[in-house]
Amino acid sequence: MASIKDVAAEAGVSVATVSRVLNGHPSVSEDARRRVTAAVTALGYRPNAVARSLRTDQTRTLGLVISDVLNPYFTELARSVEEEARALGYSVIIGNADERPDLQDHHVRTLLDRRIDGLLVSPTDGGSPLMLDAARAGTPMVFVDRWIPGVDVPVVRADGREAVRDLVAHLHALGHRRLAIIAGPAATTTGRERVDAFREALADFGLELPGAYIGQGDFQAESGRRVTEGFLDLPEPPEVVFAADNLMVLGALDAVRARGLRVPDDIALAAFDDIRWFVHTDPPITAIAQPTGELGRAAVRALIDRVEGRTGQSVTLPARLVVRRSCGAHPTAVQRSTS
Amino acid sequence: MASIKDVAAEAGVSVATVSRVLNGHPSVSEDARRRVTAAVTALGYRPNAVARSLRTDQTRTLGLVISDVLNPYFTELARSVEEEARALGYSVIIGNADERPDLQDHHVRTLLDRRIDGLLVSPTDGGSPLMLDAARAGTPMVFVDRWIPGVDVPVVRADGREAVRDLVAHLHALGHRRLAIIAGPAATTTGRERVDAFREALADFGLELPGAYIGQGDFQAESGRRVTEGFLDLPEPPEVVFAADNLMVLGALDAVRARGLRVPDDIALAAFDDIRWFVHTDPPITAIAQPTGELGRAAVRALIDRVEGRTGQSVTLPARLVVRRSCGAHPTAVQRSTS
DNA sequence: CTGAAAGCGCTTACAG
């Protein structure tokens, strides 16, 4: 592969001059610029980003560590992150933690070794020493969706409190009183917050959230199935199961189907995170939708602000309830969205 | 951030010795090794992968350019690719082309500039000069799922011919005679092959595939909707619509639903690529499943073979039909899978 | 406007 030296030789100038025209430096004669450009195309020269990074101490690359690529929510997040980053002149390298702290650490380490300019993380756990150290050491960092309390890092996320309250109001209006939740891992903020929001909303309606109605999931489909089976085995099963993410509701659906039960007649279902398929499931699933694209873009902007020395801000956007049929027929007054 | 010099100073040895212990070189005294290790942990030193890459001319990184991250098929492919690569000591950087040739080129260029060791591509089109040049210039490369004819690059893919024939047999047995297809872009191999396989299978049953029954899609949901609307507007609409990927069938479902029609009573639906949600759609969707994980792993092995100087082989794995209810009730004899 | 030279952080023959 042709190097800058080859280009310099071909153009009859020094490598310094080649570098200057490559980087659009103003003080280069028109003649030199023309010859360099010609040499570049003649040789099919492409600058070596590795060498450039070593020299400039910047990679124009952002790292994104997501909890699970198989989850459409994160996939959409990743897409908007890459899009915004690209628009701002950065590349992004994605690491998939698969909800495993060890894998998460592996990716953080790899990304740090590659000297990415900034790190976007949706932590799978309470934070490993590695990640905490990186944050303290001053690596530009921003948390998206999930975050780690007590660390001085901006957080970009959706607040689902209002939407969860709307959901509970909807369920209550439909006559449901025994509501259960499939929670995410307690080590994650979203795992805890969604249960808290649910519990508080229930309290507003004079309802309780008994321990038996809190199933411990891990944001993966299989745990949704397991927890739902447990609910169905209860002497008094819940009337509604609210899954804290879109994968666990898939598992819940599997479990309900395996028992030959029907939704919403025998049991109602709802989920956090909305995906396109929910319109076409049997029945269409009521869900809480996050402004995913906006979150991704805001996170990138906050991170790049930090990378470039500005102060990146935390951002919290509201989530919203999308009512469908999985919780039962409902008065049109409550209806926020039909599809 | 501490550099190798700092470690050398701290350990009281030369940078050469530090490098040797870092790379597990045998000829280092036990004493030196101990002091270096101690210095490394004391300083929290992490080797700079950028510098190492520049020096060794290898990045231990593979590039993966997929057609669409929002498509669960590619997401699963990406996951298995990363997994296998990691097991073999490589990282992977994913580029999402969003089915756009220009974006694909952008990512190929970026990846090449970063001097990735090898490139895995699922081309969105017939191949840009950039990609063709890279292949000719000897960049280790492997095509997955889709490929470009006439280029000397191994191809790892699924052959859906048998499964498509099984699908047509299934449809024929159910009494369907007017079968239509939503095709992928003619510029992609999968866009063409699936139509060909469909046409051939129809011919085996004495059926034709009229031009009006071939809708031109682009592998995205919206095109599935548009094409399906066109089919429904036909004086004689098809009895079955077969979508060449899982996103377009989503659009088809949207279109059918918008007209108030029912599947399979009014129109039958089937798709290429199986996803977990198909079990829970209304009705469950009959699909052709690819051995996605296997494809990803085989592609990585073939690519790493090339990277490391061995001859990476092309691999073709069979796809299989998964019968559900979207094409109508069916004799259990034909049934390959229920869920 | 232009070039010679230093240096980014590593690895690796080459000597000893």
Added chain:
DNA sequence: CTGAAAGCGCTTACAG
């Protein structure tokens, strides 16, 4: 077993 030194491909003050 160990170190001095060269060099990977760039960028960028410094002189001119």
